[in-house]
Structures are given as C-alpha cells and as structure tokens.
Amino acid sequence: MNVIFVIEFNKTNMRKVVFVFAMLGLVGACKVSNSDLLYKSDTYTVGKNFVRQDKFEAVAVSDTEIKSNYQVLSKVNIDSTRVWKLKRDISKFPQFSSKIVLLNALYNMALEESENLVTSDGYFDTGAKWGGVWTRDLSYASMLSLSTTHPEIVKNGLLKKVANDRIIQDTGTGGAWPVSTDRMIWAPAAWHLYKITGDKEWLDHIYTIIKNSLDDDLKVAFSKDGLTKGESSFIDWREQSYPRWMQPVDIYNSENLGTVAIHYRSLMVLSEISHLLGKDASKYEDIASSLKKTMNEKFWIEDKGYYGNFLYGRNYLSLSPKAEALGASHMVRFGIASDEQAKKTIENFPVVKWGTPVFYPQIPNIHPYHNNGIWPFVQGYWNLAAKQVGNEKAVEFGMASLFRSAGLFLTNYENYVAETGDWEQTDVEAMNSHNMLWSVAAQLSNYYDILFGIEYNANSLEFKPLIPKAYSGNMELKNFKYRNAILDIKISGFGDKIASFKLDGEEQDPFVEASITGNHLVEIVMNGGLNEDSKINLVENEFSPETPELRLEGDIVKWDATENAVSYEVFLNGKLKNETKETSYSREQVGSYESYQVKAIDAKGNESFLSEQVDFINSKEIDIPISKFQKTSTDSASTLILTKIENNQIFVEFNVKQPGKYFVSFEYANGSGPINTENKCAIRSMYVNEAYIAAVVMPQRGEDNWNEFGWSNVITVDLNKGKNKLKLKYNDFDQNMNGEINNALLKSVKIVLAE
Numbered sequence: 175m176n177v178i179f180v181i182e183f184n185k186t187n188m189r190k191v192v193f194v195f196a197m198l199g200l201v202g203a204c205k206v207s208n209s210d211l212l213y214k215s216d217t218y219t220v221g222k223n224f225v226r227q228d229k230f231e232a233v234a235v236s237d238t239e240i241k242s243n244y245q246v247l248s249k250v251n252i253d254s255t256r257v258w259k260l261k262r263d264i265s266k267f268p269q270f271s272s273k274i275v276l277l278n279a280l281y282n283m284a285l286e287e288s289e290n291l292v293t294s295d296g297y298f299d300t301g302a303k304w305g306g307v308w309t310r311d312l313s314y315a316s317m318l319s320l321s322t323t324h325p326e327i328v329k330n331g332l333l334k335k336v337a338n339d340r341i342i343q344d345t346g347t348g349g350a351w352p353v354s355t356d357r358m359i360w361a362p363a364a365w366h367l368y369k370i371t372g373d374k375e376w377l378d379h380i381y382t383i384i385k386n387s388l389d390d391d392l393k394v395a396f397s398k399d400g401l402t403k404g405e406s407s408f409i410d411w412r413e414q415s416y417p418r419w420m421q422p423v424d425i426y427n428s429e430n431l432g433t434v435a436i437h438y439r440s441l442m443v444l445s446e447i448s449h450l451l452g453k454d455a456s457k458y459e460d461i462a463s464s465l466k467k468t469m470n471e472k473f474w475i476e477d478k479g480y481y482g483n484f485l486y487g488r489n490y491l492s493l494s495p496k497a498e499a500l501g502a503s504h505m506v507r508f509g510i511a512s513d514e515q516a517k518k519t520i521e522n523f524p525v526v527k528w529g530t531p532v533f534y535p536q537i538p539n540i541h542p543y544h545n546n547g548i549w550p551f552v553q554g555y556w557n558l559a560a561k562q563v564g565n566e567k568a569v570e571f572g573m574a575s576l577f578r579s580a581g582l583f584l585t586n587y588e589n590y591v592a593e594t595g596d597w598e599q600t601d602v603e604a605m606n607s608h609n610m611l612w613s614v615a616a617q618l619s620n621y622y623d624i625l626f627g628i629e630y631n632a633n634s635l636e637f638k639p640l641i642p643k644a645y646s647g648n649m650e651l652k653n654f655k656y657r658n659a660i661l662d663i664k665i666s667g668f669g670d671k672i673a674s675f676k677l678d679g680e681e682q683d684p685f686v687e688a689s690i691t692g693n694h695l696v697e698i699v700m701n702g703g704l705n706e707d708s709k710i711n712l713v714e715n716e717f718s719p720e721t722p723e724l725r726l727e728g729d730i731v732k733w734d735a736t737e738n739a740v741s742y743e744v745f746l747n748g749k750l751k752n753e754t755k756e757t758s759y760s761r762e763q764v765g766s767y768e769s770y771q772v773k774a775i776d777a778k779g780n781e782s783f784l785s786e787q788v789d790f791i792n793s794k795e796i797d798i799p800i801s802k803f804q805k806t807s808t809d810s811a812s813t814l815i816l817t818k819i820e821n822n823q824i825f826v827e828f829n830v831k832q833p834g835k836y837f838v839s840f841e842y843a844n845g846s847g848p849i850n851t852e853n854k855c856a857i858r859s860m861y862v863n864e865a866y867i868a869a870v871v872m873p874q875r876g877e878d879n880w881n882e883f884g885w886s887n888v889i890t891v892d893l894n895k896g897k898n899k900l901k902l903k904y905n906d907f908d909q910n911m912n913g914e915i916n917n918a919l920l921k922s923v924k925i926v927l928a929e
Contacts, residue, residue, distance in 0.1 A: 213574035217527045223275040225581035232581040237278040244582040246598035258584040272649040284617040301607030309335040313363035319618035341387045348422025348873025349855030350911040352395045355404030361440035369630035394869040407432040414544035419786035422873035430484040432501030439508045479522035490748025498533040506559035526715045528595035529575030530556045535716040542591040549589045554616025565708040570642040586613035637684040641668040658691040667700035674699040719774040719782040732758045739774035766793040766927040796925040825901035833895040835928040841921040842872045845880035853911035856918035861901040872918040
C-alpha cells in the first residue's frame with residue numbers, strides 16, 4: 175500500500191500525522207462517511223478531498239496537487255494517472271483556505287489557469303486553444319470573477335472590443351451584427367468593473383459607448399413588438415440551436431430570451447450610469463420597463479413553470495418551448511422575472527445528472543457542442559441564479575457539477591457532453607479548449623459569489639453567502655482587494671443568511687463602504703438555516719423529434735411521418751390550428767395570406783421545432799424589379815449593387831388597390847463572406863411614404879457567392895390605397911461591424927397583402 179505521511183504542527187506545537195491516500199483507488203476502497211462528502215448522486219461523488227465516478231477518481235493530495243486517472247470514453251480501458259501541480263506564483267490574488275482540501279486545490283488551479291491566459295501585452299486569451307479577446311467571452315468571464323482578480327486585464331480587453339465609440343460584435347452568423355446582437359453584454363460587464371474599481375473616468379467613457387451602441391440597436395435590432403432581434407447569446411452556430419431550415423436572416427428575425435434579457439440589463443445599466451452622471455435616463459427606463467413586461471408576456475410558459483427559448487418564424491413568430499439555461503439565469507439575475515417566476519424557473523428547469531444543459535431537450539442528429547452540451551460558464555450563471563432565489567439544493571448540485579469536471583479533467587474545459595459527462599465528443603468538429611477563460615471564471619465564482627456571497631454595489635461591497643450544510647466549517651479569504659482596502663474575510667458555519675457580521679470586531683450590517691482604506695478583518699457567522707423545501711427538476715437527457723419537412727400537393731399540406739412522433743400540431747399564421755395523428759392537412763382559405771407550419775410531438779411530450787413554412791397567397795403579389803427604382807446609377811440591368819457610396823439611396827413608387835398591412839421583402843445576394851463568420855452583413859433603412867419603418871437586413875450568403883439570391887427579413891408595413899413610395903437608404907446607424915464593406919446586390923422587392 176502506498177501511503178503518504180503528511181506531518182502538520184498545530185498551535186500547541188504537538189505533532190499530528192495525517193494520512194493522505196494518494197494512491198488512486200484507495201479512497202474508493204476505503205469507507206467514506208457522509209461527513210466527508212460534499213455531494214453524492216447515483217452517478218458521481220464529490221468528497222472533501224476526492225471526486226469519484228465509476229472507475230475514475232481524482233484525489234486532492236494537497237492544496238497544490240491533484241491526481242486523476244480519468245480517461246475519455248474512447249480510452250476508458252487505458253490505465254493512466256495524470257497530475258496537476260501548482261507551478262505559478264498566485265500569492266498576489268485572494269488566498270482561499272479551508273479544511274476541504276479539494277476546494278482549496280480547485281481554487282488554486284483556477285487561479286493558475288487564469289494567469290496562464292494573460293498575454294505578454296496585457297490581455298486575456300479566450301482559452302488554451304482560442305487566442306485573442308472575444309467580446310462575449312471576456313464580458314461573461316469578467317462578471318463571474320475575473321474583474322475581481324484581474325481588473326486591469328479586463329479593462330484592457332473591454333477597451334479592445336470598442337470601435338467608433340461602439341461595442342464590437344466580433345462573431346455571429348451571417349456577418350455578425352445585427353444577426354447577432356449579444357455584444358451588449360459588454361455593458362453590464364463594464365458597469366461591473368466600475369463597481370469594483372470606482373474609476374470615474376471609466377464611468378464617463380463607458381457611458382458614451384453604451385449609449386451609442388444601444389441607440390443603434392434601437393433603430394436596427396428592435397422589433398415592432400418591442401423585443402430585441404438577434405441570435406441566441408453565445409449559441410452562435412446556427413445548426414447547434416436552430417432548425418436546419420433557418421437562414422441567417424431568419425436568425426436575425428428571431429427574438430431570443432437571453433439576448434433580449436441582455437438588452438434589458440444594458441438599458442438599466444445605462445440608466446444607473448446616467449443617474450450617477452446627472453443625465454436624463456427616462457427614455458431608456460421607459461423602454462426597459464416595456465421590454466420587461468413584454469418578455470414576461472411572450473416567453474413565460476405557465477404550465478412548464480419556466481421561460482421558452484426564442485420566438486422564431488418569418489412572417490409570424492412562435493415560441494420555442496425549449497428551456498435555455500443562460501437566458502433563464504439572466505431572467506432571474508436581472509430581476510426581469512417576478513419572485514415567484516424566479517423560484518419556479520430554478521425548481522422546474524430540466525437538469526441532467528452531469529449538470530445544467532445549455533438547453534433542453536436536445537436536437538437529434540446534431541453533434542454535441544452547444545447542443546447536448548454542458549458549459550461550465552453557463553452552469554456558473556445558473557448557480558448564481560439558484561443562489562439568488564435561495565435554492566440550496568440547486569446550488570449544491572451546480573457547484574458539484576463544476577467540481578466534478580475540473581477535478582477529474584484536471585482543467586477547466588469549455589464544455590462537455592450532457593449525455594455522457596465526457597468532453598471528447600465535443601472536440602470532433604470544434605475546438606473544445608482546456609484552460610478556458612469563462613470556465614475558469616465560473617469555478618472562481620463558486621467561491622467569491624456563492625460561498626462568500628460577495629456582491630458589488632456602486633458605493634459598497636455587500637455579503638450574501640449561501641453555504642450548503644456539507645460545506646460547514648471555517649473558510650477564509652485573505653488578501654481580498656477592494657478599491658483602496660485589503661480585506662481578510664473569515665466565514666464559519668452554514669446557512670443562507672448571516673447571523674453575525676463584524677468589521678474589525680464591531681458588529682454591523684453586512685457591507686463595507688467603498689470609502690474604506692487600509693487592512694481590515696471581516697468575520698461572518700452563518701445562521702445554520704437553509705430552505706429545506708428547495709428542489710431541482712432532475713430528468714433523463716432527452717432528444718426532441720426531427721423537424722417535419724412540408725410539401726404542397728394542390729390544396730393539401732403534406733409531410734412524411736417523423737420517427738417517434740405520436741401526433742402533430744398544425745400552425746396557421748403562427749397560431750395553433752389543429753392537432754392530428756395524420757401526415758397531411760387540407761388548407762382553408764382564411765384571408766389574403768396563409769402560412770402553414772407543423773411540429774412533431776413524441777410520447778413523452780417532447781416537441782420538434784416548427785417546420786419551414788409553406789404559403790398560400792390569395793391576393794395578387796406585387797413584384798417590382800430593381801430596374802424600376804430611381805437610383806444614382808444609370809445601369810438598367812436586372813440587379814443593382816448597393817454600397818455605402820454607390821446607390822446609397824434608392825426609391826420606387828407603386829400602387830396598391832386596398833389599404834392595409836403588407837409584407838415587404840427584398841431579393842438580394844451578399845457574397846462578401848461565409849455564412850458562419852466575418853462581419854459584412856448588409857444593412858439599409860427602409861422608409862415608406864417618407865416615414866422610417868425598419869432595417870432591411872441582408873446577411874452574408876457565402877464567400878464570393880454573388881449568384882445565389884435569397885430574401886431579406888420580412889417587414890410588415892401599413893400601405894395607403896393608391897400610390898405609395900418605398901425608399902432604401904444607408905444611414906450612419908446602418909454601419910456594420912466591418913465599417914467599410916456593407917454591400918448587397920438587389921434584384922427585386924416583393925409586396926404581399928397580409929390580411
């Protein structure tokens with residue numbers, strides 16, 4: 175038997191011998207009492223110095239060393255022991271200590287990995303395999319913990335993601351912004367950094383950037399129903415989270431829970447900054463108030479007790495009932511959900527044995543990454559939402575998920591498979607990086623935000639810990655820097671509220687003023703009470719049915735039977751029309767325009783996405799070739815190039831026989847870049863009868879692909895009987911993320927009576 179003898183000296187100078195079972199497998203062979211466990215499930219166990227899962231085991235030999243025999247599933251029969259051992263000097267950071275060796279070691283590993291990502295020129299790389307600064311990655315990571323540990327590095331990175339006094343959308347489908355609009359997560363990240371540093375110059379600077387960015391979004395990325403358009407925040411590979419039929423323009427047209435929530439929070443951040451700077455914020459407060467109301471009306475699913483994922487479609491939008499973890503966490507943490515909705519969201523959201531999936535149920539026949547994936551940074555935000563509502567069971571479950579993966583893998587991976595808990599499969603078509611920035615940040619967040627409950631306000635540091643009973647004991651965080659002070663924070667016991675809070679031995683309310691300077695001691699004693707009724711919705715990992723594909727045979731809408739489907743729902747113009755077990759449906763003329771979609775439902779109630787629509791147009795469609803437009807070019811060809819300079823304002827006059835609502839869309843090509851990357855989405859402003867209506871968005875459709883035409887977003891507009899004037903114009907707020915290339919090739923415009 176291999177046993178390491180560690181000799182420690184106590185305060186009375188009496189020696190005691192501590193046996194550390196460093197030989198992997200010995201912990202599993204020995205009986206472990208419940209008092210040595212932090213979390214136990216049928217799948218894995220997290221102990222105070224080990225993680226065990228089937229034949230795999232990781233042991234925290236000390237605060238600076240972990241050994242693991244974990245092997246990815248393809249190598250499960252290969253015996254191998256790997257070791258993480260602290261190599262970097264991390265003494266400048268807050269020093270965490272407790273009698274729970276695993277916690278100490280994982281904390282030190284996360285700090286070391288954060289340092290591994292600091293570049294020589296003072297920025298964070300995004301991961302061991304992902305170089306450079308990314309807007310959303312850095313923003314999310316900074317709020318989880320890295321603004322606490324590396325405020326200057328975060329500041330450098332945030333400034334790098336600004337151009338023309340606006341936030342950069344550096345990635346996304348179809349040419350970045352405005353198909354993707356989650357760049358606004360920069361705003362709460364920049365505000366969070368201010369609350370940590372108190373830097374007034376930073377506050378002035380970010381006010382302008384946030385205001386300019388929001389003003390552009392209000393013109394280009396807000397829909398008439400008051401919600402924000404754009405891709406799911408961070409889930410930016412379209413096939414990973416959307417039905418296959420959705421084109422980049424359809425993603426622009428969708429309204430995602432998390433992305434809309436980010437815009438709400440950004441509006442509130444701008445309001446808070448405005449008040450500090452003595453500026454009027456009423457416009458943005460009114461928009462935020464309306465946004466909050468609309469989100470709860472359109473996304474909340476009462477019978478499920480949580481929020482749906484996104485509204486999607488072309489002419490009409492419908493809610494996808496998938497549960498989406500990051501968006502749901504935002505709804506709780508940003509105060510958009512009511513107290514009751516927040517409580518229900520955490521209790522009812524489906525979680526699987528390895529953690530909280532990105533969304534649920536999964537999409538069939540799509541490899542794991544966002545789909546069928548668990549992302550530690552998303553788990554980190556979920557943990558914070560659970561803590562906010564006082565759900566101790568969800569917090570315990572969520573922290574254990576992060577401790578398991580980091581302990582066994584000996585690094586903080588970007589993601590792993592929701593079905594297996596293993597990371598290898600996510601690396602097939604993507605670079606699943608170890609030592610990933612936002613995963614490291616999520617690990618540290620367990621300590622700062624949950625166990626110590628540190629919350630930054632504009633003028634104070636507040637403490638709201640939640641400590642599960644299994645973590646009870648004494649924990650300490652030394653050398654914690656807050657503005658011009660250094661705090662040593664000691665916390666004892668367990669519970670969800672503070673029983674005693676002392677600053678330098680004096681009892682007071684649990685906060686520290688921002689004006690504090692010098693060295694100080696904070697002592698916290700917990701109340702020993704937890705919400706015994708807290709619960710989680712632990713389910714098996716499920717997959718939805720495949721999405722039906724519709725075809726028309728005369729007046730009959732048909733589709734092939736979907737595997738595992740027991741019934742189908744037929745939607746007409748975005749609303750449920752009929753339920754059937756058949757695979758066809760006879761259309762019924764209900765107006766000028768009929769749009770049919772179908773979804774499949776399996777025996778467990780899992781729903782497919784809605785199919786791509788098939789349409790019946792019962793009135794005369796108006797098709798106007800581009801040659802009919804008045805333009806700066808004298809070219810009368812069948813297509814017209816639009817650039818920022820050439821044909822930057824064109825118009826056409828046309829007649830309609832009856833007044834009413836009409837659908838307008840433009841036939842275009844954009845070969846400026848590929849579908850999945852770059853930043854050359856074409857954008858123009860549409861005016862009808864000289865009134866601004868909305869943005870016409872024409873995403874990239876393929877590198878140098880100027881021969882394949884598609885349709886822009888569909889815009890609903892009121893037209894007068896008789897003559898109407900339609901104008902396309904390039905405005906300053908139509909500038910895309912490229913700044914220079916904002917080109918499209920126009921072929922025609924289609925106008926259809928909508929009612």
